[in-house]
Amino acid sequence: ADLNLQEIHDFMISIARKAGETITAAHPTAGATGNKKNSVDLVTETDQAVEKLVSTSLREKYPDFAFMGEETYKPGDRLTSAPTFICDPIDGTTNFVHTYPYVSISLGFSLNLVPTIGVVYNPFTSTLYSAIKGHGAYKNLDQTLPLSAPSKFETGVSGCLVAVEWGSDRSGNDFAVKSKTFSRLAATKENGGGMVHGLRSFGSAALNLCGVAEGGLDIYWEAGCWAWDVCAGWVILEEAGGMMVDANPGNWEPRVDGRRYFAIRPGEGQREVVEEFWGLVEGAFE
Numbered sequence: 001a002d003l004n005l006q007e008i009h010d011f012m013i014s015i016a017r018k019a020g021e022t023i024t025a026a027h028p029t030a031g032a033t034g035n036k037k038n039s040v041d042l043v044t045e046t047d048q049a050v051e052k053l054v055s056t057s058l059r060e061k062y063p064d065f066a067f068m069g070e071e072t073y074k075p076g077d078r079l080t081s082a083p084t085f086i087c088d089p090i091d092g093t094t095n096f097v098h099t100y101p102y103v104s105i106s107l108g109f110s111l112n113l114v115p116t117i118g119v120v121y122n123p124f125t126s127t128l129y130s131a132i133k134g135h136g137a138y139k140n141l142d143q144t145l146p147l148s149a150p151s152k153f154e155t156g157v158s159g160c161l162v163a164v165e166w167g168s169d170r171s172g173n174d175f176a177v178k179s180k181t182f183s184r185l186a187a188t189k190e191n192g193g194g195m196v197h198g199l200r201s202f203g204s205a206a207l208n209l210c211g212v213a214e215g216g217l218d219i220y221w222e223a224g225c226w227a228w229d230v231c232a233g234w235v236i237l238e239e240a241g242g243m244m245v246d247a248n249p250g251n252w253e254p255r256v257d258g259r260r261y262f263a264i265r266p267g268e269g270q271r272e273v274v275e276e277f278w279g280l281v282e283g284a285f286e
């Protein structure tokens, strides 16, 4: 039977708002954090409580759909082509712990492994981003994204405001790729760099994607995301006219279960900027 995507979208928004109340009512401290893979990979009791609330409500209403969440994911779990809710209860946990209000609940829905509905809600600023594939992207339900005129990328990569994230992986090849990529983007042209207008690390993958969809950020690049970080924001980005590609130079097709993502804002000449960007950072992947 055909799924009623609008109804699913509306329900996801009501759940996100409810989750938001739990998030803003909590008083996390660094002491309340559990320790995942290392001392910067944080999780709080609130992350777990919110995921429980979300998965319980979704399962009750849609018992036949699958669910994947950051806090209950186990290595080896696979996304399938089934209708699947993909949830990051608190995207920006580090910000949450530090009371820096760049925090969201990221709630996505995938069909045949295609991100199809996206809801990203920052309960501290009461900002809601949402989209259904094929039906546009919105901020607070009534403002169409992008908010600013699509870019012409007149000066290519060098005119861009670029969000990047260090993530929690601070060693090995991924760390080397990140460090090299960041310095290449920032360096002057004489030094072989991209001389971007600025590099920003705000600490929430989902909100970064919404920032690119909105048009405030030109590019967001990260190696090391998970499906729950990107599924919702991806729909919002694409519905705003933005584009998601794989951060691996030359790979145009990103996968929802991949790890490297490159988002670029709406505008003419996106592909040329992606190619210029890849040319700059290519060596970092060797």
Ligand code: IPD
Binding pocket: 042, 070, 088, 090, 091, 092, 093, 094, 165, 166, 167, 168, 202, 203, 204, 205, 206, 222, 224, 225, 226, 229
């Ligand atoms: C993290 C944030 C961070 C990004 C990481 C994510 P979490 O999500 O989005 O900005 O760099 O890759 O895992 O752990 O706060 O849910």
